[in-house]
Amino acid sequence: MATSPSDPFKGSSTRLIRAGVAEGQSQKLRTVGPVLQRASTVILESAASLYDETNPTYGMNTLSVHDALRAGLRELEHANHVALFSSGLAACAGAIMAVVQAGDEVLAADCVYGPTRRFCDGLMKRFGVATHYFPATATAEEIDALIGDRTRLIVLESPGSITFEMQDIPAICAVAKRRGVLTMVDNTWAAGLLFRPLDHGADLCVHALTKYVCGHSDVFLGSVATNDSALAARLNSLVRDTGISISPDDAFQAVRGLRTMAVRLERHGTSGIELARWLAHRPETARVLHPALESYSGHALWKRDFTGACGLFGLVLQPAPEAAVHAFLNRLELFGLGFSWGGYESLAIHCDPQIKRTAAPWRAEGPLIRLHVGLEDPADLIADLTAGLAAFSAAA
Template sequence: MTHKAHRAAQAGLFPVGNVEIPVLPTIHATTVLFPDTRALAPLDRDSLSRSGGSPYDNFYYGGVGTPTTEAFSRTVAGLEGGTHAVLAPSGQSALVATLSALLKQGDHVLIVDTVTYTTRWYIDQCLAPSGVTVTYYPPEVTDIGPYLRPNTRVVFMESPGSLTFEVQDVPAICRTARHHKAVTVLDNTWAASHCFEPFSHGADISVLSLTKYHAAPAGVSLGAVVTRDEGLHGTIKNQAALLGLHVCPEACSRAALALATLELRLRHQEKTVRHVLEGLAGHPALHALFHPSLPDALGHEQWRRDFTGTNSLLSLSFQGLDRATVLARVDRFRVIRIGYGWGGNLSLVTVFEANEWRTVSRTQARGTCLRIYLGLEEPAELLADLRQALEGPTRDAPRTHP
């Protein structure tokens, strides 16, 4: 943890001549001028992925990267435990660059059933119609052998899963996939480069939505594809360039400022989520609480074995409440705000329907549920806000905020 805290706190360090500055500068450029033809980078795929000892190395065309984006990509790769990172404008575009680079017509991809709904939409609406065969598998499966086919090229995991946070046996899945010569891709956004090491547990590629914990306080959209494999990095970097998935240097500079406080934020939020989970345990309005640290959570044993911490997402399923009543309870929140996304300073609540996008597995959640993101507010105030919303009448005066 000390190593990661060091990296995060110094995310903005940047060389300027013989000195360094602590804030990542925004270097915009399209045209780059060379002193002579010997210094001119060749127009080939290798030019995209070459790197040297400085973020200035291999700076040849601003459309595919500047010293700002190169410096930030190195920081992200190091935090995630990788050696190479491809940046993208969002987590979704990082996912698209990865899967479109690795899969072609006639290939088979194996996907856990608990992926984020936007991942499923891309797979079902874009990959499958393009001739890629798609199979979903339940998150509790540890032996994926029966699901593999001779043409399986990619195994895609998200652990913990979306909305109800099922933890997979990533090491076991990666061992089987490697024996089959399939590439393993893990959406590791939940862990925030903080509490799960994808590569030491066998994953080939880690996909991150930096829009969440890493950069959310800065309000910028970014994604990353991290690996230790130089060949995979070159393939995905090439695909991202062909798709025009270039990132804004200013977004990287702002994200580096947010990244400097990542470890401090996560430590506070780990304490907050423990406080809230303890305070809501056994609440009569609740059918179930969902968080991987809870003993009855699906994959809890894997979480205890493989993870070194947690984040501050949890979900609530209610005891016999219809959708209108749940929405009325949501409208009672005063500290927690209603909105999509997570990872920033503010606590948020999002409404979802249990099992809405799943096809081969079922969660214990029922009916209309809430996903709660606990931000940087005082833990006691967040718990009090949750309790007053759950325990109050179902209809209330219009929502106001101080």
Template sequence: MAAAKRGSPLDRRRACGDFVDMDPLALDPYSFQMSPPPPRHDPAPGADFETLCAHFGEDRMAQRGAVAVPIYQASTFMFPDSAAWEQREAPDSPYYEYTRVGNPTTAVLEAKIARLEHGNWALAFGSGMGAIAAAINACVHAGAHVVASGTIYWPTRRYLRDYLPRFGVETTFVDSCDPADFEAAIRPNTRLMYLESPTSGLFEMPDVAPIAAAARARGVVTVFDNSWATPCFQTPLDLGCDLVVHSATKFIGGHSDVVAGLVAGREDTLRRRVFRELELLGSVCDPFAAWLLIRGLRTLKVRMEQHQRSGLALARFLEQHPAVRRVYHPGLESHPQYAIGRRQLRGYSGLFSFELHDQSREATNRFMDRTRLFTIGVSWGGYESLVIGGTFISKDPQQPAWIIRLHVGLEATEDLIADVKQALES
């Protein structure tokens, strides 16, 4: 594991005497040893994304030649002798102890995600919100302040707005698209900057690099939710962020059959803090869920390219339809932050939204009731196309009350366009 970088936000806080009382090793003389470092087996050094998804972190000869990663469905791991038991606390210990704090199947997943996100480590959780909460908790304490994008994922917003104040943590929500707003909101007690790009609902594109740079200059940790783009299309650590979180339930899983979350980063100090949350709160990713995510990664690039093709085709169709007032897709030239998206993203997923000229609840519900391939359902990132309608947070008082969000699945592009067309026109 890499040591904390010189000049990192945590280095600056430590120099000022902050975080001393938050050191996981100082809080409790007893703590489970972290799992062994994830396997770094790399059969093709310098390989491209697809090859890394398929092979990185897997030593198949150590798996008795099995093509698929074994599922270590065990709660406890045994030690061969007392010497091995004593060695469990060594940094280079090869032994696992208890699945809540480490499992060989989960370690392969974590190795892959760390490599794909251009990080040094990753940790797997039992849900996306488990990962998000752990990343946030690892960076704040009573009396701390958070700056967050105003249009982030609704449960994350609720966690910051409603849950953390119980523990003395305050959050300021700012204009997602104005880097100056983020910097102006930083206070002496600000510990965390929380971002999404694109944001939920309205798919605004914050310019991440200057926001992260401003946070780093003030000793503030930046956490970024990369669930929409995945490391296939965006690597936030390269933009200056400190932690990346995922709802792995979405595109990484890709088949609507697993609930899980991920956190990735570069600094070992942050890994220890995030691991502390995993260890004590117990939001652990079980081995079978980890195996499903490993399976999902093998086809991630292929699926994301299809989501992109169909999503852009459908967005362009909607943009030209007379019943549609506006389409919120960062891949459209009409998007206000299109240039930022072209600079930050390597591609686009299949999740976007639009509004009808008739901006009523009734019109929204009529559209949802008429679609056949787009079924009504929450979440996104699976093979199936989904639609929901609702209200989304915006600072713009002219923002319509009701918009429609589409998750464009893996069905034939022409069939999906035909389905939306008949729903708009029937």
């Protein structure tokens, strides 16, 4: 469609609109990354193909970069089907919405991501779906006893992303399967790579790609993976019916992030363990909540099922007033004070104000800090924490 001297159209606006289109679509060059098309409208071959549903007729989630991302995530999650969502939270909400209907009940671990809990207790409740919470370390047998006639879905997150409790995912999934109940795991901590819930019997695996897949704290994306084609059809219709649309540029960033995630994650993991071990011996520390530490209560489950750790863990400080916590956080220079995690930079937050428990109270010796260990040099991070802990002690 490129204009040429022989193009019959003479109007300068028309010629500007047509110039270069054919060149842009010829894709003669092979590139390392996927082709990045930006499009809402797809130009169809013929009048008959306008309503031919066997091929994409609209650019929403159907461009080549979306296909490239889904292919990468199928590989990552060991999944046959992946649905894309515009954030990790949208993926959590989407997975739940795709499978429940009014009158159903959801059982959820008390430690699930706070906004997922807010979605269940707010919007889902308004739509006639009740959520009941069980203690974050409940056994499969204890969860079995809570399953009722209306239970449709069990929502798990192991380790919990604020408080790091571990659940026995394979055992809980086995019980759920026997009772005809679906299971969904928010697997963001494992980044899809360090633990694969679908291999362990989960029906739906949710991943906030915002974290390690995108990896640079500049994109929101989420995914839900499944090996069940009926669930995949439900997810696809939810995405279609609600108009959830993934920007091709964001999808491109996620594809790019997937290529390097394994090496980044290894560095996050080893630095995180180094800092966790160092913190465990500090006098200001009451407890370190890191699944890879032998001393941690959930360590055996982590060792059995996971192949590594990411850079996110918890630090319970010795009892101290809030002013000491603020002194600690405000003294940090390399650890930014910010929510989210999975980017290349280190982050710290004070968690107590956001911990919500209804099944069993959260018990800790002192204030809870969550650290995300980035890709900086561990020695510099330790120096930063040393200064922060000195400020903590001075204010305690």
